[in-house]
Amino acid sequence: DNCSGSVEVMDGTVFAQKLLSAISRTGQIFGKAHVIDVLVGNPTEKVTKFGHDHLSVYGIGTELDEAGWHSVFRQLASRGMVRIDLEGHNGISLDPRCRSVLRGEEVFLFRKDRLAKKTTRKRRKKKEMGLDAMQASLFERLRQHRLELSRQLEVPPYTIFHDSTLVEMSQLKPQTLSQMAMISGVGQKKLEKWGQGFLDIITA
Numbered sequence: 001d002n003c004s005g006s007v008e009v010m011d012g013t014v015f016a017q018k019l020l021s022a023i024s025r026t027g028q029i030f031g032k033a034h035v036i037d038v039l040v041g042n043p044t045e046k047v048t049k050f051g052h053d054h055l056s057v058y059g060i061g062t063e064l065d066e067a068g069w070h071s072v073f074r075q076l077a078s079r080g081m082v083r084i085d086l087e088g089h090n091g092i093s094l095d096p097r098c099r100s101v102l103r104g105e106e107v108f109l110f111r112k113d114r115l116a117k118k119t120t121r122k123r124r125k126k127k128e129m130g131l132d133a134m135q136a137s138l139f140e141r142l143r144q145h146r147l148e149l150s151r152q153l154e155v156p157p158y159t160i161f162h163d164s165t166l167v168e169m170s171q172l173k174p175q176t177l178s179q180m181a182m183i184s185g186v187g188q189k190k191l192e193k194w195g196q197g198f199l200d201i202i203t204a
Helices: 013-025 032-040 045-049 066-078 096-102 113-123 133-153 163-172 188-203
Strands: 009-011 082-085 091-094 109-111
Touching (some): 013 032, 133 163
Antiparallel strands (some): 009 109
């Protein structure tokens, strides 16, 4: 039964243009969380400190929640339109391949299946998370690795990665640390500490 895995594709060109513009206007040095704060109009200390609440792109992305914009980010990254600086502070920059979308010369097809899942994912059992058998098996291996880490470090498992982050890892199966960095809940410090261990399990 493939119904649960069906994907609705829509014209997401405007979403892509807004996100790419926000990356550009903020200087192509900030991480995805900050860019999303600017898009949704979240007046964080960092946003106001850099004067980004006065940019023309501030608050233009309220039609999507943060999870939706994270999804746009991942899909842009998977198509090579944005790059992440792992050597620095996970700053997001534009790749020349995004120009045709910015100019409206190319349509950005957006997978809507990533939008709604985030809102209820934390309340779902794993069989209701949209995981097929192979993804569920990978999810369990990732959870076991997280449990072993948490016991070694004597910290709660969720402080390493939330279940929702492991679900995304299982679904998207990142093949590089750069791809893993685009997953919600994977910040620079966690990526440096634990990213390779989880990546080894995914790519095994």
